[in-house]
Amino acid sequence: MKGTDTLSIGELAERTGLAVSAIRFYETKGLVAPVRTESGQRRFMRADIRRLSFVLVAQEFGFSISEIAAQMEKLPDNRAPTKADWTRISRDFRKHLDARIEGLTALRDKLDGCIGCGCLSMKKCQLYNAGDAANRHGRGPRYLMGDRPDLPEEL
Amino acid sequence: MKGTDTLSIGELAERTGLAVSAIRFYETKGLVAPVRTESGQRRFMRADIRRLSFVLVAQEFGFSISEIAAQMEKLPDNRAPTKADWTRISRDFRKHLDARIEGLTALRDKLDGCIGCGCLSMKKCQLYNAGDAANRHGRGPRYLMGDRPDLPEEL
DNA sequence: ATAATTCCTCAAGTTAAGTTGAGGTCAAGA
DNA sequence: TCTTGACCTCAACTTAACTTGAGGAATTAT
Numbered sequence: 219m220k221g222t223d224t225l226s227i228g229e230l231a232e233r234t235g236l237a238v239s240a241i242r243f244y245e246t247k248g249l250v251a252p253v254r255t256e257s258g259q260r261r262f263m264r265a266d267i268r269r270l271s272f273v274l275v276a277q278e279f280g281f282s283i284s285e286i287a288a289q290m291e292k293l294p295d296n297r298a299p300t301k302a303d304w305t306r307i308s309r310d311f312r313k314h315l316d317a318r319i320e321g322l323t324a325l326r327d328k329l330d331g332c333i334g335c336g337c338l339s340m341k342k343c344q345l346y347n348a349g350d351a352a353n354r355h356g357r358g359p360r361y362l363m364g365d366r367p368d369l370p371e372e373l
Numbered sequence: 374m375k376g377t378d379t380l381s382i383g384e385l386a387e388r389t390g391l392a393v394s395a396i397r398f399y400e401t402k403g404l405v406a407p408v409r410t411e412s413g414q415r416r417f418m419r420a421d422i423r424r425l426s427f428v429l430v431a432q433e434f435g436f437s438i439s440e441i442a443a444q445m446e447k448l449p450d451n452r453a454p455t456k457a458d459w460t461r462i463s464r465d466f467r468k469h470l471d472a473r474i475e476g477l478t479a480l481r482d483k484l485d486g487c488i489g490c491g492c493l494s495m496k497k498c499q500l501y502n503a504g505d506a507a508n509r510h511g512r513g514p515r516y517l518m519g520d521r522p523d524l525p526e527e528l
Numbered sequence: 529a530t531a532a533t534t535c536c537t538c539a540a541g542t543t544a545a546g547t548t549g550a551g552g553t554c555a556a557g558a
Numbered sequence: 559t560c561t562t563g564a565c566c567t568c569a570a571c572t573t574a575a576c577t578t579g580a581g582g583a584a585t586t587a588t
Contacts, residue, residue, distance in 0.1 A: 257585090413566065
């Protein structure tokens with residue numbers, strides 16, 4: 219089945235630079251939906267190259283697979299996505315990106331104040347009250363997340 | 374042992390807003406190094422409050438535990454860190470932060486170009502060659518990371 | 529036609545950053 | 559004193575994003 223308009227998983231892997239295993243994994247996450255041959259082998263459309271490339275870029279931007287999957291669901295499932303389809307999604311990403319940059323910038327400004335005072339002392343220092351809304355893309359205590367009570371107030 | 378100048382793990386937990394389990398975990402990572410009582414219970418110094426608070430803030434900034442640990446090793450181990458000690462580290466963080474913001478901003482600019490062309494087609498689109506140096510804080514294929522070959526060049 | 533690839537499906541392993549629980553010891557208040 | 563409540567250790571579970579490996583079937587190359 220070589221030289222068809224569809225691609226085998228290996229060919230797609232080569233085209234995108236992804237590992238075969240990664241593509242299979244992405245399939246389970248709904249990022250691509252190949253058809254199967256009689257014998258059960260996956261067959262991808264050429265448009266899937268772009269889908270996956272988009273996934274890579276989106277990850278670069280800091281989006282999780284599930285966030286990306288959510289965005290991609292807005293792509294047409296029947297026809298191959300058009301330029302306009304991708305543009306719409308990209309614009310959405312731009313918004314998130316703006317927010318993240320803003321969050322980090324705000325944080326940096328507070329850090330500056332903090333370098334000035336050298337403190338890191340609660341109450342006085344803005345840093346400890348900084349982790350608001352914006353960039354909750356963070357790690358930190360997992361099951362505590364979202365209800366960190368009061369931080370220390372002493373030096 | 375209540376009312377000493379040292380703190381029990383529970384007291385430290387309350388002061389920092391961390392879970393007791395998290396503090397024990399941080400100890401295994403070398404972020405704090407409490408002494409033990411005769412009976413084996415941990416005793417923390419007041420300065421550990423600040424150490425842990427710093428960890429929280431650093432995580433907010435997007436640093437991993439091991440990165441934070443690396444920074445903290447520069448803190449004096451014998452005496453309690455001074456204002457100057459913290460300031461030095463904060464300045465270091467500021468550099469990293471700058472780099473990350475720059476990286477994201479550059480990425481955003483390329484995205485803008487991309488929205489314009491709606492393409493996401495390799496060669497023409499800068500996005501695919503964007504993931505350079507700066508913000509390799511990303512996810513993406515783990516064991517491939519660092520040697521992604523060539524991305525597709527077709528539409 | 530046969531060997532070498534490629535592909536398939538599971539199941540299980542990996543890292544980060546913690547959490548949860550079991551089983552047992554220690555300390556503080558009634 | 560006795561009984562909670564705080565601690566201790568150690569092992570196992572959690573999520574995300576994949577990889578690795580085992581055991582087999584289908585393709586492709588010679």
